[in-house]
Amino acid sequence: MNLERLRGRAQAFTEDVSREGYLAYSGLKPEAALQAIYARYPDILSDETLGGCLGRFRDAAEGSEDARAARMMLEWQVEARVGRQLASLDEREVALENESVIRVADGRVIPYQRAAIDIANSSDAGDREAIDTARARVVEESFAPLRLERLERELDAVEAMDIAPGYNATFETVSGLSLVSLGAECEAFLRDTASMWDSVLNERLRAFGIARGEATRADSLALFRLREFDDAFPESVMESVIRRNCSEMGLDATAAGHITLDIGDRPGKRPRAFCSPVRIPEEVYLVLRPHGGQADYGTFLHELGHALHFANARADYPFEYRWLGDNSVTEGYAMLFDHRMQQREWLLRYTGLDRNRTGAFLRLAGFEELHFVRRYCAKFLYEVQVYGGGVGWKSLPDMYVEMLAAATGFRYRRADAFIDLDSRFYSTRYLRAWQLQSLLDEGLVNRFNEDWWRNPAAGPWIVGELFSEGQRETAGEVARRAAGADLSFAPLTRKIEALLSS
Numbered sequence: 001m002n003l004e005r006l007r008g009r010a011q012a013f014t015e016d017v018s019r020e021g022y023l024a025y026s027g028l029k030p031e032a033a034l035q036a037i038y039a040r041y042p043d044i045l046s047d048e049t050l051g052g053c054l055g056r057f058r059d060a061a062e063g064s065e066d067a068r069a070a071r072m073m074l075e076w077q078v079e080a081r082v083g084r085q086l087a088s089l090d091e092r093e094v095a096l097e098n099e100s101v102i103r104v105a106d107g108r109v110i111p112y113q114r115a116a117i118d119i120a121n122s123s124d125a126g127d128r129e130a131i132d133t134a135r136a137r138v139v140e141e142s143f144a145p146l147r148l149e150r151l152e153r154e155l156d157a158v159e160a161m162d163i164a165p166g167y168n169a170t171f172e173t174v175s176g177l178s179l180v181s182l183g184a185e186c187e188a189f190l191r192d193t194a195s196m197w198d199s200v201l202n203e204r205l206r207a208f209g210i211a212r213g214e215a216t217r218a219d220s221l222a223l224f225r226l227r228e229f230d231d232a233f234p235e236s237v238m239e240s241v242i243r244r245n246c247s248e249m250g251l252d253a254t255a256a257g258h259i260t261l262d263i264g265d266r267p268g269k270r271p272r273a274f275c276s277p278v279r280i281p282e283e284v285y286l287v288l289r290p291h292g293g294q295a296d297y298g299t300f301l302h303e304l305g306h307a308l309h310f311a312n313a314r315a316d317y318p319f320e321y322r323w324l325g326d327n328s329v330t331e332g333y334a335m336l337f338d339h340r341m342q343q344r345e346w347l348l349r350y351t352g353l354d355r356n357r358t359g360a361f362l363r364l365a366g367f368e369e370l371h372f373v374r375r376y377c378a379k380f381l382y383e384v385q386v387y388g389g390g391v392g393w394k395s396l397p398d399m400y401v402e403m404l405a406a407a408t409g410f411r412y413r414r415a416d417a418f419i420d421l422d423s424r425f426y427s428t429r430y431l432r433a434w435q436l437q438s439l440l441d442e443g444l445v446n447r448f449n450e451d452w453w454r455n456p457a458a459g460p461w462i463v464g465e466l467f468s469e470g471q472r473e474t475a476g477e478v479a480r481r482a483a484g485a486d487l488s489f490a491p492l493t494r495k496i497e498a499l500l501s502s
């Protein structure tokens with residue numbers, strides 16, 4: 001198949017999958033008809049097409065635009081072919097998520113999708129434990145076996161493509177990212193921040209009235225919910241406040257109508273917010289199910305960063321640069337937006353916090369940030385073991401509980417070992433994004449001052465220099481071009497230290 005035809009068909013396919021995901025995960029459709037979509041595109045998922053993409057990737061001159069695009073197309077081929085093998089399981093999972101309920105020991109029956117929200121909003125440790133025990137039972141009975149089967153199929157499908165020896169080597173080949181060096185960075189970050197984490201965790205648990213050895217992951221959901229600040233983050237004005245922030249930095253929050261905000265409550269809507277670019281740049285959906293309080297503001301900002309990125313991508317760019325590439329870039333832009341919640345002057349301007357409370361809020365933001373980065377480091381290191389194939393399935397739950405507890409200090413459940421997992425090392429994208437956003441922020445401060453987020457020249461610069469490029473460049477290239485520095489955890493660690501001493 002020639003490249004132009006492949007691009008056209010691949011884009012049509014990707015748009016169909018994205019639209020179906022948007023409808024199913026936002027609760028507008030009870031099921032996702034994924035298999036039917038795959039069945040309509042046998043030509044782009046044939047062995048000949050994979051062979052063609054592999055040949056183009058191997059023949060392209062190093063450092064050329066051809067090499068960039070060929071790598072992206074090959075990575076997409078791997079993803080789409082694996083997706084086809086997993087489509088029936090993913091359909092089953094969507095249906096299960098929508099119909100499953102959890103039965104708490106006291107007789108309450110809660111939709112599975114609401115469990116995390118109810119746990120976060122419960123101020124009683126015993127109650128959180130009861131809901132989480134009921135949730136874990138459903139996970140053990142239905143979701144974990146499904147995910148284990150998915151994992152086995154995913155590994156088989158990747159190995160059958162014979163691009164490199166094994167899943168991890170294939171990921172490194174098609175993404176250009178080294179798992180070994182990122183793993184070493186994560187281990188160093190965990191080591192370097194261990195004593196800082198230890199002391200801040202002890203302090204927070206004391207304030208929360210939980211003994212150090214007793215703290216669970218369910219407690220962590222409530223701990224980071226920060227209900228004591230709910231009054232400063234009213235849901236009723238969230239959209240208008242963030243729209244005002246956008247216009248003050250010279251951005252249109254809907255990108256000339258390209259972005260649709262879907263931020264109300266709806267049964268069947270996933271608790272985890274997401275952004276669906278159904279057509280890039282013309283049709284982008286931001287979907288959020290409100291949990292309440294500051295977390296919603298952060299989530300909204302995050303998804304808006306994604307939405308603005310996709311909705312401002314250059315329409316004349318080829319399919320690969322608009323749709324594919326290194327997702328650390330879009331996650332980095334999303335985090336650049338959500339990290340405004342760590343900025344004192346931003347909080348004073350756009351939220352109900354006053355000077356007396358911002359210090360306490362920022363210290364908690366530092367606590368949350370350190371927790372999330374440490375959790376993702378551990379998750380990634382665990383995923384390298386899962387996909388590396390050197391550890392038996394039966395040993396993974398204990399390994400999961402041990403690695404996550406060591407990094408976070410919270411007790412994890414064995415039941416979650418196969419559901420708290422990102423396919424195709426998506427966790428690497430978040431880790432790179434954390435590094436990228438702190439450099440981009442520094443770069444913007446240098447160009448537009450500390451309050452770049454209300455400088456009317458900053459938005460157009462971000463659109464012109466960052467968003468419009470889609471994902472043509474990797475996160476490392478964006479960091480060097482926009483901030484003149486290489487990605488590392490160093491600026492992030494400095495920022496967390498500053499937050500904790502606010």
Ligand SMILES: [Zn+2]
Nearest residue numbers: 302306331334
């Ligand atoms: Zn994101």
